[in-house]
Amino acid sequence: MPDPVDADGLTLGQVSARLGVTVRALHHWDDIGLARPSLRTAAGYRLYTAADLERLHRIVVYREIGVGLDRIRAILDDPTADAVAALRAQRGQVTERIDRLRQLGDGLDRMIEAHERGPLLTTEQQAAIFGPGWDPDWAGQARQRYGHTIQWQQYAERAAARGPQEWQAVADAVAEHERALGAAMDAGVAPGSAEANRLVERHREVFAAYFPLSRQMQVCLGRRFEADPGFAAHYDGIRVGLAGWFRRIVDASARAHGIDPDTAAWE
Template identity: 30%
Template sequence: MAQYAVKKLAKIAGVSVRTLHHYDNIGLLQPAIRTAAGYRLYGEKELLRLQQILFYKEMDFELSTISDLLDDPEFDMVTALQHHKQHLLQKQQRIQTLLQTLDKTIDHLQNKQKMNYEDLYKGLPKEQAAAWRKEAMEKWPDQVKHSEQQLLQMSPTDFETLKTSFSTNWETLAAMTDQDPHSPEVQEQIAQHYQLILQFWGKPGNQAAAYKGLGDLYAADPRYTAGKGQPAFGSFLRRAIYYFTDQLK
């Protein structure tokens, strides 16, 4: 069975020797063998574990969380790989949508094309976007009109930046579903989410009550959290938002 010294493994995996030493020191990835001279040697088992570590890091998991996951007696490598594949496929789809959006934005800047209402709902199927907008207009007509008017005043580049920032923040929060919603790390992301929502709403200032209502909506309507571990994610968001809004008062 092939064994790899730390420098060879670092080169293969695209990480630094220092990183592997750190993983060893904290017990996250220990070598299969330590020679009498103090050299670390890694086998197939360690290579597969390192692959899992790098996949979870790609999803912004903390090292302590990764260690707990991999050391769980019920951890299954094949199931984990299937989850990683699904995550990467979803990320690939988001990147493809962003690339298309960039092309349209470049075209706008070059040809001075104006944004329209449909541009505000890019990334959603046309029929779904129309249905959601219709429902929102029935429930919150003034808010929707105000929000759309404010967004249409943004440049296409700024609007795409806003959507990208929101998507990144949303995925980060989804990855934190199992964490304490009151923790500083989660609350930092919620604070960012709140500021992004204010931009979408076009309403600066303290909007604690409205934002708290959004938390209730997330928990009650699975369309907003589909594919994110609903109802766990919806409940997590509501608890995190409630705690955040309490600090705004």
Template identity: 40%
Template sequence: MVNEGITMRDPVNADNTESVDYAVGQVARVAAVSVRTLHHYDEIGLVSPGRRTAAGYRRYSEADLQRLQHVLFYRELGFALEDITAILDDPATDTLAHLRRQHELLTRRIDRLRSMAAAVEHAMEANVLNIPLTPQERFEVFGDFVPEDHDEEARRRWGHTGTWRQSRAKMAAMTKADWARFTGEAAQTVRDFTEAYLAGVPATGERAMELAEGHRAHLTRWCYDCSYDLHRGLGDMYVADGRFAAGYEASAAGLTSYIRDAIHANADRAEHSG
């Protein structure tokens, strides 16, 4: 929240006879924006302080902070400042409507990032250049993600292994429908892990381990024979490689480590049961 942590009262309001308001420096620190940014927002009428002191200093009210919070949400979602001004000044839109709109937009972005994370994950695990797709089909499948960008890295990491050769052969045989099922399953796995994590299911619990086993089976079915040792290594790589982590963390902070821990717990269970 934008106003989280702001507790200092204006000295002129110390007797509680007026509403609490905040200095520009306080607002800048808590909202993680610069004072210059706040001055600019004031100058263009986007977020103007509710009052000024006799000396001309800006003082922001709770309502001003709420408006700033909406501005920062929309800015994060890529809206231009002039568009944000029009949105916030629409008399037909109240605070709840803004929050609903922001929630919808953020949900769309999360779904997109989940899909991209699944595509990046499997593109880095194996070379996907030989998937027999037309240019139009490749755009439908990958969007603006370019598998070739990761080809050299994948070759460098796994090109000398039998796993690489097996994965390359399986990927080359995939049709467009196969690839859609493959990425759809991967995205569902991320959603399931996210749901379990947010619900407080322990990574060493039965549910999380079953999800890890499902992930291992998914890789074996579509890519290569994924042993438990290999699966452990993938879990460790997800945490160590910031690109994997960025995709998972978009769903929930801490999700990457949770997936890694569930993978390790599942592998431990298999070893002990064997």
């Protein structure tokens, strides 16, 4: 209950301090007729009586639990208003809000974890999805190297939304594309041809499961696939020379789009 009020009433500032309500809110409630001071000084300043303060106290209580001003007015002024029903309805809305906030909290936890370690999978799940050659430490190493980049942030955002089934779909799409690359190389598909360019575009689509890949970035990636021993071994394990062939079809596609592979940058 609010503290006793002097017979002369309380000023706007005193009420604001006592109830923890802004002067602006008190002005607004006065303007809309929700809580008007009963007294005025000779100079026209507002003075709140004990009854005024009691009403304000009730308004503050209802506002704190999220009841709207129109509903508060009805509860306080309409003798036919069912305050219990209004409060039960508000309780239901609060429960729904709590559930949404809990879901939001769970999502934030997943996002934080994904930023810290990449795929939210157990070691066993990673081995089953990405194959026995997959090193679970790769994500941690990538974070150490690229954690400050926008691409790692985009990767983490995608990882946070994926479970084992979603990651399996990503792994299947990558494997299917790599088989298509090997078959195209065996068939003698030439860099710059329509089929080669289609494979290059498909690579960008598949890679977007990790983060968006621009054409310039793809050139840099193709260069790394050939130069990095680990990546080269992976692609050459599919077809000997596949890493170099893939770089050549990417470079040819880039030239067709006005990009010089020799000067392409990660952007």
